[in-house]
Amino acid sequence: MNYKEDRRYQAPRSAVVLMNRVYKYILPEVRTELDKWRETAKLIPDPELRKQALASIATKQFHCEGGAVYAAVNLPGRHILIPLIVAYQTISDYLDNLCDRSTSMDGDDFRLLHQSMLDAVDPSAELVNYYALHQEQNDGGYLHALVTTCQTYIRQLPSYPSVLPYIQDLVKLYTDLQVYKHIRPELREPALLKWWTIHKHRTPHLQWNEFAAATGSTLGVFMLFLAASQPRLHDDEASQIYAAYFPHICSLHIMLDYLIDQDEDRIGGDLNFCNYYDNSQMMLDRIAKIVEWARKDATTIPASSFHRMIIEGLLALYLSDPKVSEQQEVRAVSKRLMKKSPMTRLFFFVNSRWIRKHMYEK
Template sequence: MERCLSTYAFLFRGSSKVNGKGGFLLTRAVPGNAILLMYRVYRNVFPAVHNELSYWIERAKLIPDEELRSQALASIEEKTFHCEGGSIYSVLSRGNDKRAIRFIVAYQTISDYLDNLCDRSTSMDPDDFRMLHESMIDALTPGNPLQDYYQYREEQDDGGYLHDLVKTCQQVLFEAEDYHTVKQQAIKLGKLYGDLQVHKHVIENERIPRLQNWFKRYQKEWPELSWYEFSACTGSTLGIFCLVSYTLSGKMDATLSNQIESSYFPYMQGLHILLDYYIDQEEDEKEGDLNFCAYYAHEEQMKNRFRYFVERTHEEIQRLPDAPFHQMIHEGLVGMYLADRKVGKLSNAKSFVKEMLKVSGKKATFFYYNTKMYHKLKPGREI
């Protein structure tokens, strides 16, 4: 999603009313249609995201170790769209957008930085990957002491960069009065995410057995999923961003926190990551990278399973407050990912896209064609 939602920064430069200070009039209301949502995203959210990222870029430039500095800067430069897309959830915070964005940008920056470190690891040491991702759990746990997250790797001196990212997340959550209500769910999703990153980055011949054995612990709870679908469901940060943003709105309770977890995990998060893997199939095959879509027996099975994820996501998010917003995110995921230029290179893509748009709803088609228009207007820019 993060890759694709930032598309609309360009499309909606629009004409909605703003107040005298340049702010959107309905900053506390959750937008209920695509144009209002994306105008607000362009007008308020993205500038705040870029402001936060500017700080972290300058902070990363101060990292003493050359390799860590290089990966920190590259992770921001190459994956700004992750922070942009994730920060759309800040509109759920009802007036606490800046605090939500501060958390989302810091947490996503940790995720992207660690992903770069793991991708470029020469040791492929699971202990190293596990220790690095302890930072994401500490970031979700105000009061947890900071740890030596680099203790299993040669490069260690980041000048406190990762610690500062963790402390930023902790501070936002410490000040969130209702965070205790969602802490359990957030940490659960964070641990699943960390487990996935460990298993998928080890040496190649160990990856699949580790992922399959990991899934056996959860198979009774999710018998309708395959090991590779379950893995995909754990690879998204959307559920955490949704939980934190609602918490900052001051309207969180135990019922809502449980609703959010069950609405986003596994289906919304799974749909998000499966779409991401779908468009990267050709690229991953060339580079020899793990791609969960490759484990479907055939095209028809993959199409049927994607349809299942779309239908279950739609069903689950209807139980949430602000359901039209979550429905826009759901349909936007489908429309925008399938409009990616990479899709045209895939075999049988035309029939797959047609089927997914049909089952996803009219807004998915709206997002699809508007994203196509964006690519034509900005032919040199990748999302």
């Protein structure tokens, strides 16, 4: 990717510059977009769909904020990237809520709902009734509006044809994961293991739960959106970016998410990929190894310092979460992961805590 000389097009080379852009542009503009979707969600006729749409925005705002950090690389293009990332992540969070809290455990229902994510990344796709197999259906056009918003902004990305095959691969894997992890509890693990046998040749060094975690991240999609915002992106560059993010950076993202959610998932009866290690030491060793692989991958693509900051930011964001202090085992693992942290991670750790304390207060 050839960034223009204009500094606004350049990947931030330091954590201070990155966070300055985050505070000045990313956070305010993400929240403006989410406010629009919140007002739209309030008009959803069906009470259950309205409840889940509003809850997903209220409790998962940081997903959109974290994803939109990629727009900090191309500030002039952020007026395309931020609305696109927010709309796409809002679909993901909304459907996750629907599937997690649904009375349905029908895999066909979940697959049709997630067809919306596949359609959202294909500007030529036609809308369908994504709720056709779902008990609640009347969302007043909310999901269709999210999908068409994604398609509208994608059409403005000059190099999108180069990244489309890689994005579609990631979204198909994401859809499979969401189907298999939300069906009846006794069927989930066998379905995931069978699915893994089809794909394990792609990541033979990963355990099945680590591969599954990699498919649950949207970071690869967001990075490819960013890449597509640059003119004249070559197919081999898109392939290189895809390989740098999937599986390791994506796997790290979701393993950290599951790490801090263990108590919450246990109470909710939800599947958690951190529960498939023999003990906490093995879990720590594997996550540390994934960090090592992710850092190595980050050096293979342009603006590698930015991608290394993404990795350190992920560790800081999740390990600074209040949920960590509430779980003894997680707290112990977190301390060991943070031991001898580089200054960049500590900087992001402090900023993550400040943002939670001062910017999430109502």
